[in-house]
Amino acid sequence: xxxxxxxxxxxxxxxxxxxxxxxxxxxxxxxxxxxxxxxxxxxxxxxxxxxxxxxxxxxxxxxxxxxxxxxxxxxxxxxxxxxxxxxxxxxxxxxxxxxxxxxxxxxxxxxxx
Amino acid sequence: xxxxxxxxxxxxxxxxxxxxxxxxxxxxxxxxxxxxxxxxxxxxxxxxxxxxxxxxxxxxxxxxxxxxxxxxxxxxxxxxxxxxxxxxxxxxxxxxxxxxxxxxxxxxxxxx
Numbered sequence: 001x002x003x004x005x006x007x008x009x010x011x012x013x014x015x016x017x018x019x020x021x022x023x024x025x026x027x028x029x030x031x032x033x034x035x036x037x038x039x040x041x042x043x044x045x046x047x048x049x050x051x052x053x054x055x056x057x058x059x060x061x062x063x064x065x066x067x068x069x070x071x072x073x074x075x076x077x078x079x080x081x082x083x084x085x086x087x088x089x090x091x092x093x094x095x096x097x098x099x100x101x102x103x104x105x106x107x108x109x110x111x112x113x
Numbered sequence: 114x115x116x117x118x119x120x121x122x123x124x125x126x127x128x129x130x131x132x133x134x135x136x137x138x139x140x141x142x143x144x145x146x147x148x149x150x151x152x153x154x155x156x157x158x159x160x161x162x163x164x165x166x167x168x169x170x171x172x173x174x175x176x177x178x179x180x181x182x183x184x185x186x187x188x189x190x191x192x193x194x195x196x197x198x199x200x201x202x203x204x205x206x207x208x209x210x211x212x213x214x215x216x217x218x219x220x221x222x223x224x225x
Contacts, residue, residue: 004155033211042218043156043201048211056210090155094211100144100163102203102213104155 001027004093004105012111018079021108025072025093032074033102034066037088049074050096081112116140117204119216127224129191134219136202137184143207145178145185149198150218156201159187192223 005024013019025032034046045058049068066076072093078085088109092102117138126132136145144163148156160169162178162185169176173196175188189196199220203213 006155031211033213035213035215043203043213043215045212045214050211056212058212088153092155092213096211100161100205101146101158102211103158104148106155107153109153 004091004103006089006091006105006108008108009106010109010111012113013081015081015083015112017081018077019081019110020075020077021089021091021110023074023076023091023093023105025074025091026103029093029095029103030072031094031096032068032072033092033094034074034076035090035092036060037090037107038086043090046076078110083112086110086112116214117202117216119200119202119219121219122217123220123222125222125224126192128193132189132192132221134187134200134202134221135184136186136204136216138204138214139183140204140206140214141182142204143182145182145202145204146213147176147185147187148201148203150201151198189221192221194223194225197221197223 031050033048037043048056052068063079068074088107090107092104146161147159150156160176165180165182167178173190199218201218202216
């Protein structure tokens with residue numbers, strides 16, 4: 001079974017631009033969570049989607065948004081990029097049928113200049 | 114402030130030695146997961162523990178979940194250079210809908 005895939009793997013954007021990152025979960029997994037990883041803050045939870053509904057949201061500004069499609073694929077969007085948004089963005093998928101395990105993708109490395 | 118406190122932050126040992134990483138919190142978790150992460154890659158799930166007092170073994174790795182489900186430990190026996198990496202513990206509180214709270218991580222370096 002293929003793992004979680006994320007595209008693109010690397011991205012360089014300019015301050016003020018917006019960016020969309022994509023995540024394809026493991027086949028059959030219906031829950032997708034997004035995390036931001038930085039050297040200073042570690043791994044921070046952004047939001048979680050299940051059946052196209054956002055069920056939980058972390059403490060991030062409204063510039064960070066996401067959505068989930070009917071095939072469970074998910075996208076996250078960051079608008080008006082700031083230098084501090086430079087990070088590794090990770091998505092994780094879970095079967096969500098009472099399981100606890102979250103499986104992570106390789107991440108998207110976003111650099112804002 | 115991290116909800117989960119990991120210690121130590123850094124561990125350098127020689128091949129063949131044993132090591133233990135600790136993960137502590139004042140919160141109760143419905144589950145706790147351990148991951149290992151390589152630079153520039155996503156975390157790889159090692160184990161999930163859900164029952165207080167649970168002990169799981171994965172080859173040379175032994176994971177324990179505290180009786181009160183607030184803390185956990187990872188013990189590696191006879192470490193190998195392939196065990197080098199960043200070890201992360203992550204807890205999920207009840208009804209937190211996919212939100213994992215991560216520790217800051219323990220960087221383990223195993224030298225030949």
